[in-house]
Amino acid sequence: MMTNKLKVTMTAVMASLLLLTTACSSGNSSSGAEAEGKKEVTITFRSSGSEDTLTKYFESGLIDKFESENPDIKIKIAPVLASEGDYTSKIVLQMKSPDTAPDIVAEDTSIIKSDAAAGYLEPLDTQVAGWSDWQDKFIENLKSGVTGEDGKIYGVPATSDTRGIWYNKELLAEAGIEVPFKPTSWEEVLEAARVIKDKLPGVTPLNMIVGKSNGEGVTMQTLEMLLYGTNDTLYNNDSKKWIVSSAGLLDSFKFIDQVFNVDKTGPTMQVALNGQAGSIAFQQLFPQGKLAMAVDGSWAGSTWFENGAAPIENVEDKMGFAPFPTQNGQEPGAITMSGGWAWSIPAQSQNKEEAWKFVEFLMNQENATARVVAEGNLSPRNDSVDVAGYTDRTFTAEAQALLDVAKFRPTNDQYATVSAQLQSIVESVASGKLTPEAAVKQLQDNVTRSLGEDKVEVK
Amino acid sequence: MKRKSRGAFLFLTPSVLLLLIFFIVPIILTICFAFTNMALTGSAAQNLQFIGFQNFTNMFQDPDFRISVLRTMVFLIFSAVIGQVVLGFILALLMKEKNVTFRRIIGIIVIAGWVTPEIVVAFCMVAFFSDNGSLNQIIGWFGISPISWLFSFPMVSVIIANIWHGTAFSMMVYQSALDEIPKDIEEAATIDGASNFKILRYITIPMVKGSIVTNMMLVTLQTLGVFTLIYTMTGGGPGTATQTLPVFMYNQAFVNYQFGYGTAISLVLLLIGIVASLFYMKSMKVKV
Numbered sequence: 101m102m103t104n105k106l107k108v109t110m111t112a113v114m115a116s117l118l119l120l121t122t123a124c125s126s127g128n129s130s131s132g133a134e135a136e137g138k139k140e141v142t143i144t145f146r147s148s149g150s151e152d153t154l155t156k157y158f159e160s161g162l163i164d165k166f167e168s169e170n171p172d173i174k175i176k177i178a179p180v181l182a183s184e185g186d187y188t189s190k191i192v193l194q195m196k197s198p199d200t201a202p203d204i205v206a207e208d209t210s211i212i213k214s215d216a217a218a219g220y221l222e223p224l225d226t227q228v229a230g231w232s233d234w235q236d237k238f239i240e241n242l243k244s245g246v247t248g249e250d251g252k253i254y255g256v257p258a259t260s261d262t263r264g265i266w267y268n269k270e271l272l273a274e275a276g277i278e279v280p281f282k283p284t285s286w287e288e289v290l291e292a293a294r295v296i297k298d299k300l301p302g303v304t305p306l307n308m309i310v311g312k313s314n315g316e317g318v319t320m321q322t323l324e325m326l327l328y329g330t331n332d333t334l335y336n337n338d339s340k341k342w343i344v345s346s347a348g349l350l351d352s353f354k355f356i357d358q359v360f361n362v363d364k365t366g367p368t369m370q371v372a373l374n375g376q377a378g379s380i381a382f383q384q385l386f387p388q389g390k391l392a393m394a395v396d397g398s399w400a401g402s403t404w405f406e407n408g409a410a411p412i413e414n415v416e417d418k419m420g421f422a423p424f425p426t427q428n429g430q431e432p433g434a435i436t437m438s439g440g441w442a443w444s445i446p447a448q449s450q451n452k453e454e455a456w457k458f459v460e461f462l463m464n465q466e467n468a469t470a471r472v473v474a475e476g477n478l479s480p481r482n483d484s485v486d487v488a489g490y491t492d493r494t495f496t497a498e499a500q501a502l503l504d505v506a507k508f509r510p511t512n513d514q515y516a517t518v519s520a521q522l523q524s525i526v527e528s529v530a531s532g533k534l535t536p537e538a539a540v541k542q543l544q545d546n547v548t549r550s551l552g553e554d555k556v557e558v559k
Numbered sequence: 560m561k562r563k564s565r566g567a568f569l570f571l572t573p574s575v576l577l578l579l580i581f582f583i584v585p586i587i588l589t590i591c592f593a594f595t596n597m598a599l600t601g602s603a604a605q606n607l608q609f610i611g612f613q614n615f616t617n618m619f620q621d622p623d624f625r626i627s628v629l630r631t632m633v634f635l636i637f638s639a640v641i642g643q644v645v646l647g648f649i650l651a652l653l654m655k656e657k658n659v660t661f662r663r664i665i666g667i668i669v670i671a672g673w674v675t676p677e678i679v680v681a682f683c684m685v686a687f688f689s690d691n692g693s694l695n696q697i698i699g700w701f702g703i704s705p706i707s708w709l710f711s712f713p714m715v716s717v718i719i720a721n722i723w724h725g726t727a728f729s730m731m732v733y734q735s736a737l738d739e740i741p742k743d744i745e746e747a748a749t750i751d752g753a754s755n756f757k758i759l760r761y762i763t764i765p766m767v768k769g770s771i772v773t774n775m776m777l778v779t780l781q782t783l784g785v786f787t788l789i790y791t792m793t794g795g796g797p798g799t800a801t802q803t804l805p806v807f808m809y810n811q812a813f814v815n816y817q818f819g820y821g822t823a824i825s826l827v828l829l830l831i832g833i834v835a836s837l838f839y840m841k842s843m844k845v846k847v
Contacts, residue, residue, distance in 0.1 A: 115573040189813045192599050211600065214816075218604030251603075313794045348597075369710035370690045374795050520815040524799065531710070533798035542622070545708040549617055550817070 138174040139454045144194065145206035145441075147179035148188040151409055153475050155179050162470075166461050173454045178202060183234075183375055185315035188516075195220040201448035205457040207255050209439050210509055210519065216248035217513035222445040223252040224367050227456050237465070237481045239336040241508070244441045249513055255442030256463050257480035259472055262398045262436040262481050262502035263321055265289070265422040266382075271392045275299040281393075284429045286329070286355055289393075293365035296392045304385060305365040307394035310356065310530035312523040313375035319519040320509065321395060323526050326352035328507045329426035329435040332559060334518070335510035339557060342510075342518055344544040346559040351427065353529050353536035360530040367391075369531060383410040386419070395424060398499035402476025405494070421498045423505075438506035440480065478503065496530045514551055521546045580791075593823040598814035614823035624824070626799060627807040631783065631831070634803050639782035642722035644775055647729025652759075664729075672772050673727030681791035684720040685709070688792075713793050713800045720788055725781070729774050736770035737763070756813060772839050779835050783828060805826050
């Protein structure tokens with residue numbers, strides 16, 4: 101019977117070994133792979149779907165040009181189709197492992213410090229030091245947005261933007277509001293919305309991004325646009341603490357509450373809480389004449405250009421872009437938050453040298469400008485204005501002018517945590533689940549609990 | 560005897576190993592991570608620190624967590640216990656001893672909701688409840704103006720969706736249990752003059768008790784873990800109106816990037832599942 105026993109044992113051992121080898125054999129990593137004897141550089145960015153502008157930009161001959169100049173490099177684009185919030189977690193999970201890390205990654209300037217602090221990104225100080233454009237051509241105050249807590253550079257700014265009030269000139273004129281629309285205080289914005297509600301039934305007066313499924317947009321395009329127009333901010337740079345309770349915060353929540361619950365001049369909750377609220381506003385409601393005003397980014401108007409998702413004829417006659425006023429018209433009169441995307445190189449990338457070559461190529465005067473023109477963004481390069489077709493784009497002059505009053509988000513790796521809290525609280529205020537006073541209290545409680553007593557202050 | 564069991568053990572090794580690698584180890588890791596400040600991004604992602612029970616003390620101080628537990632309970636009681644288990648039983652009872660064609664037609668309609676993948680159910684339900692969805696069209700015929708169901712009654716909407724999705728499972732479990740009951744017992748009771756309700760109360764239910772408990776447990780554990788349906792329909796909103804524990808856990812881990820906190824919440828969720836299962840077993844005095 102010995103043989104039998106041996107057989108059984110052997111079978112069991114073999115089966116186990118087989119399982120183990122199957123379980124533990126990892127797939128070959130694709131990064132660093134030699135494709136036809138070339139180094140393959142993977143570039144990852146957020147795609148908005150089949151009509152994605154950035155994907156089209158890469159495929160418009162740009163890659164072919166680079167590859168013909170650098171025959172030893174092959175560029176592979178790997179767009180990630182996801183919402184902004186999901187994109188952040190997806191790329192972080194990719195960057196954790198050398199097997200999945202792309203060689204170049206698009207980083208939103210709101211998360212770049214956080215990812216740098218986590219050790220996911222490669223410092224680029226050496227590279228930029230040897231790149232004359234960096235010193236002369238890149239707008240200086242955008243560099244703070246890609247600088248980590250440790251003072252090192254973690255990305256090259258690729259786009260910049262401003263925010264304001266997009267409005268339908270025809271609808272405002274119909275309601276008897278002066279066009280061009282130039283509100284000088286919050287009250288004037290609220291009043292305009294009320295007038296539109298009165299005079300034009302069936303038209304949504306004012307769209308603001310409040311659904312937390314819109315991620316960072318809620319914090320930046322709604323809450324901070326309001327807060328930074330008061331006398332308060334979100335972060336005290338001197339004491340290095342978050343200001344979790346202030347008159348400015350309360351007033352900002354009150355504004356949101358006023359629009360959505362008191363005046364009811366905001367969009368329906370169905371639209372407001374939708375993760376695609378911005379697209380619905382710009383691709384459907386504005387072109388259909390069902391929306392009068394929307395607080396949104398300077399790029400949003402490109403939706404209506406000839407090659408956009410929802411073209412409008414003679415768009416500059418029909419639509420306008422107004423600066424968002426400060427609370428009571430205090431200096432400088434208007435306010436905008438500014439953000440944008442940067443190109444970074446993950447620390448786990450296998451082809452850092454080749455990746456940097458491609459970043460430099462992408463960010464030269466011609467290619468950098470071509471991208472922001474295609475996307476309707478503002479350029480991080482000060483010499484883009486010399487490129488034909490940059491400044492004479494519809495709405496660009498107004499948006500560009502706002503860069504003078506631009507404010508930037510707190511440069512701190514805890515920003516993502518605070519922002520996530522704000523997103524949820526703004527949604528609760530807009531949907532009437534929290535009063536402005538309760539919202540401030542909840543923010544204070546939650547941020548204090550997440551970050552600790554020593555990281556917050558009350559004004 | 561001993562030799563036999565040793566042989567059996569040898570044959571079990573492959574599956575035990577599999578369980579160890581893909582199940583036990585991750586569970587142990589999860590328990591470990593729940594006591595750290597593990598994060599997806601930020602400086603905490605680089606230096607993992609053991610922080611003891613900090614995550615749990617934060618959790619019990621967090622009003623959002625408390626409200627999520629409450630919402631989970633509401634969702635569980637209405638969509639699982641009352642909705643699926645009771646409705647499933649009633650359906651099975653109504654279909655008992657009806658002719659085959661009738662059973663088939665009703666069965667197909669109910670089972671359709673169950674065989675549909677959760678994500679598809681969520682989209683169907685969004686189409687049903689949305690502002691210009693079919694529900695508003697239907698009430699429009701009666702001259703009622705449209706209602707923003709997902710906004711005004713978010714919890715009711717997701718509960719109805721989950722009932723529609725899950726009832727068929729309970730119904731099938733009960734159908735097979737009811738078919739097992741010998742006919743002559745019920746016939747004897749009828750001859751003795753017992754009313755239908757009494758037959759149900761004293762004969763039918765006690766005879767399918769085992770199935771009821773097993774099904775309750777399965778449905779409860781399944782409902783505790785419902786994420787896709789709620790996340791797709793409402794994203795846990797509006798505000799936090801439908802933020803059950805799985806959604807809360809996801810938000811903490813993948814929206815706030817606090818992995819340690821997220822895993823701590825998942826442990827609490829596991830605990831709730833265990834407690835609920837024990838409660839069912841004890842209350843019905845069934846040995847599983």
